[in-house]
Amino acid sequence: MKRIITITVLNRPGVLNRITGLFTKRLYNIESITVGHTETEGVSRITFTVDVEDHKQVEQLTKQLNKQIHVLKVNDMTNENVVARELALIKVNAPAAIRMEIYGVVEPFRASVIDVGKDSLVIQATGEPSKVEALIDLLKPYGIKEVARTGTTAFTRSSKRGTQSKTAFIV
Known part of the structure; x- marks a missing residue:
């Protein structure tokens, strides 16, 4: 687990x-x-x-x-109950002829293209690890050149809306 x-x-x-x-x-x-x-x-x-x-x-x-x-x-x-997020940078093969198709794949994930090269795009995706994994799976057919992932970072959710959990540390 x-x-x-x-x-x-x-x-x-x-x-x-x-x-x-x-x-x-x-x-x-x-x-x-x-x-x-x-x-x-x-x-x-x-x-x-x-x-x-x-x-x-x-x-x-x-x-x-x-x-x-x-x-x-x-x-x-x-x-x-947690809020968990991960950041991924994904470099994918993207000749000019299929770039709009890749933009169409990326958009529902609220990911963004942060770099455009002659034959590639670099996509930035943030979200739950399962969301990042789903986007990577959809981009595989285009040819992924590189992937860099930060790993999961998380907080527990507040128990009540509008309240914030505060922890004091004595250093």
Whole structure:
């Protein structure tokens, strides 16, 4: 089962290496990883997508991650209501004769063409990973030259409309 695990950490050298080392020791394959600054200076958020079957394995992993130095918070978001997004850049073969056809494929996905070359287009797509995957599948017949994907990043949805979840970190 694919799981989304977020970890809030202090920005310190070696933190990411120690955390990914835990996944490696347990033989979990990291399918995607995103890292970025949060609203709090000196604090980053790491989002992992991993394939872990057993709930007890996830509990054990979560406990070990929480013991790591510089880890502030660990959250398995798999069974929560989340907003998840991914960014993909897709370079596709696009001779002038079929460009309008490719534009027609891209438009329903609210993706955009961000670069036009002599024989190719670069398309930017954002959305849920399944949406990005569906667009890539539709573009395959045209000949995909390159794909770069950021991996999933996610938040839990607010429990009530109009309210925002706020977490304070003491650094």
